[in-house]
Amino acid sequence: MLQAERHHKINELLKANGSLLVNDLSLMLNISKETIRRDLAFLEKKGYLTRTHGGAVPVGNQIKHITTPVDQEYEQSGEAFRIRSNQNTDTKIKMAKKALAYIEPGDIIMLDSSTSSWFLARQIPDIEITALTTSLNTIHALACKSNIRVIGLGGEYSEKYESFSGPLTESIVKEFSINKLFFSCHGIGLTTGIRESNENQARLKQMMISVADKSILLCDSTKVERRSFCKVCDYNKIDVLITDQLPSDEYRTEIGWNNVKIIETSRK
Numbered sequence: 001m002l003q004a005e006r007h008h009k010i011n012e013l014l015k016a017n018g019s020l021l022v023n024d025l026s027l028m029l030n031i032s033k034e035t036i037r038r039d040l041a042f043l044e045k046k047g048y049l050t051r052t053h054g055g056a057v058p059v060g061n062q063i064k065h066i067t068t069p070v071d072q073e074y075e076q077s078g079e080a081f082r083i084r085s086n087q088n089t090d091t092k093i094k095m096a097k098k099a100l101a102y103i104e105p106g107d108i109i110m111l112d113s114s115t116s117s118w119f120l121a122r123q124i125p126d127i128e129i130t131a132l133t134t135s136l137n138t139i140h141a142l143a144c145k146s147n148i149r150v151i152g153l154g155g156e157y158s159e160k161y162e163s164f165s166g167p168l169t170e171s172i173v174k175e176f177s178i179n180k181l182f183f184s185c186h187g188i189g190l191t192t193g194i195r196e197s198n199e200n201q202a203r204l205k206q207m208m209i210s211v212a213d214k215s216i217l218l219c220d221s222t223k224v225e226r227r228s229f230c231k232v233c234d235y236n237k238i239d240v241l242i243t244d245q246l247p248s249d250e251y252r253t254e255i256g257w258n259n260v261k262i263i264e265t266s267r268k
Contacts, residue, residue: 006031006039007048014049014058021055038199081137081162084115091220091244094265096120098242099182102216103129107179110208111138113163113201114184116218124148132176134204135163165200173207181212187226188219190254193235195228202230209237216240221247235260 009029013020022040026033040056043049049056096119103109105127111117113135121131121138126145133139134153142150155169183205186197194217196202209215215238224247235241235258245266246252255262 003039006035007043010036010039010043010056011048014056019052019055019057024055080160081113081115081118081135085118085137087115088220088222089119091265092116092119092218093123094244095218095220095242096123098263098265099216099218100124102180102182102214102240103127105129108132108177110173110176110178110181110183110212111135112181112183112205112208113138113161113165114218116184116220117182120182120218132178134165134169137162165204170204170207173204174211176211178212179214181208181215182218183208183215184218185223185228185232187223187228189225190251192231194219194232194238196230196232197228199230202232205232209233214239216242218242221245224251234258 006029010025013025013028020028022033022036025031025036025040029036040049040051044051044056049058092115095116099120100123103124106129108130109132111121111131111133113133117133118135118137118141121133121141124131124142124145126147128147130149130151131138131142132151132153133142134155136152136157139150139152142148153164153169153172155164155172156166157164185194185205186201187195189195196205209232217238217240219241221244235255238260240261240263241255242263243265245264246255246262252262
C-alpha cells in the first residue's frame with residue numbers, strides 16, 4: 001500500500017471511529033505497528049491528528065480532510081535523478097573507472113539507484129556478469145550488453161528518483177546473495193557515518209549491504225559533511241570507499257581504522 005493511500009485510510013478510519021489504537025490500525029490495514037506509528041507521527045506533525053498513548057484521535061475531535069497526498073515530504077527529500085545525473089559528471093566518471101577494477105567475469109553485482117552507480121553501469125564492458133539493480137536508468141544502460149544478465153528489483157516506483165524502493169523491494173533484495181555491491185549515499189560525516197536523505201533509501205541500502213560479500217561506496221567530495229536525515233551504517237560495514245578527495249587526514253585515519261580501502265581519484 002502506498003504511503004499516500006495509508007494516510008488517507010487512517011484519516012477515514014479516525015473520522016469514522018473517533019479514536020483508534022495502533023494495534024487496531026495495524027490489523028485493519030494489515031500493516032506493521034512500526035509503520036503505523038511512523039505514519040501517525042507524520043500526520044501529527046502535519047496537524048491531521050493527535051497521538052495518544054497507544055493510538056491517535058482527531059485534532060479537536062474534528063479530523064481535517066486530506067486533500068493532497070501528505071507523503072510528498074518523503075518524495076521531496078533529496079534531488080531528482082535527472083538533476084543529479086548532470087552534477088559532478090567528470091568526478092563520477094573517474095570514480096566509475098576506478099570501480100571497474102572490482103568487477104570480474106562471473107561476478108554477481110548489485111547497483112543501487114544512485115547516479116554514481118548509473119555512471120558505473122555505462123562504463124562496464126560487455127562481460128559475463130549478473131547485475132541486479134533498483135534503477136530504471138541502470139537497467140537501460142546495461143540492457144544493450146548481451147553478455148550481462150540484468151535483473152530488475154521491483155517495488156514501489158518513484159518517478160522522481162526513477163527507481164524502486166519500499167518494503168517489497170527490501171523483501172526481494174534479502175533473497176539474494178551477491179559478490180559486490182556498488183552504492184552511493186546522500187552524505188558522510190567523520191563521526192556520523194554513511195547517511196541518506198530519507199528512511200526508505202536508508203533501509204534499502206542496509207539490506208543491500210547485508211547480502212553483499214563486499215560493499216563499495218562511491219561518494220564524491222560534495223557529500224562530505226552534508227546534512228543527511230537517516231543513518232545507513234558505520235564505516236566498518238563497507239570495504240572500499242572511492243571518492244575524488246577526502247577533506248583531511250583525520251577522515252583518512254578514521255575511515256582507515258575501520259579497515260576500509262580508500263581510493264581518491266585526485267591523488268596519484
